[in-house]
Amino acid sequence: MENFNNQASVLLKGTRVCNCKYSKCLKLYCECFAAGEYCIDCNCNNCCNKPEEEDLRLKKIKAILERDPQAFRPKIPVDPETFKSKAAPHFKGCNCKRTKCVKKYCECYNAGIPCGINCKCSHCKNTTDNYSKQPPYIPPLNEYVKFLAEPLIKKKDSEEDMKSDEGSTFSEEIAMKSQEWISFEKFEDSFYGRLIYLLNKLS
């Protein structure tokens, strides 16, 4: 936990730059906010996604998580070594209707991954045969996100959504994941570590 808090104390900034005008960078529309990062050197207006507005920022994060405990879970599997998406399905899937998933409006196409079983798109051309045979992508829960999301899920969801807790333990679930997820889990550890650290400051 010590190491994890040290990680959390530094909100690493990626290469993204947002241009938000109306969201104050406190909604998931903002790429930086959605990634759990402060806006640094962005082109945004009235930005509140910065250390000076931390109280407001944390309230917004908490409100979003109340609505959807998975909201800040990375939707695209990312290899932290290369920062490139891995060949696994988008967590939520896309819902493209007009672009056939061959333009960057499509989150899957934009991430360089084919659409998969999680997608609800129409007339999709962003597919591969191999890919459609893959099982559903269920992002791994690490100890951090379990700590964060469990109370929210309990409050929000029905008993059937909780049954995985009764069955296989968290560590067993992780053990069942294929080797390719390991680097992604490390990525999540870092991301959720920061997030939970911030949430702890709220309570």
Added chain:
DNA sequence: GAGTTTGAAACT
């Protein structure tokens, strides 16, 4: 660079 299109996120 301005205006349009698009689909995720947010809201009702």
Added chain:
DNA sequence: CAGTTTCAAACTC
């Protein structure tokens, strides 16, 4: 939870 609105990025001209 389905329909609508808001939003910022992608795209077109």
